Amino acid sequence: MGKGDKKTxxxxxxxxxxxxxxxxxxxxxxxxEAVAEAKK
Structure with missing residues (x-):
């Protein structure tokens, strides 16, 4: 498992x-609501 493994x-x-x-x-x-709080 490593660079050739699509699942890792x-x-x-x-x-x-x-x-x-x-x-x-x-x-x-x-x-x-979280986006509105961040803009304040």
């Missing part, structure tokens, strides 16, 4: 793909 984090980094193991940081996924 290291493999996903090597391939440049994403998924459950290596999620993106979604700033849009926060609730509307």
């Amino acid at each position: 984090r290291k493999g996903k980094i090597a391939m440049g793909s994403y998924g459950k193991t290596r999620p993106h940081d979604h700033k849009k996924d926060k609730p509307a």
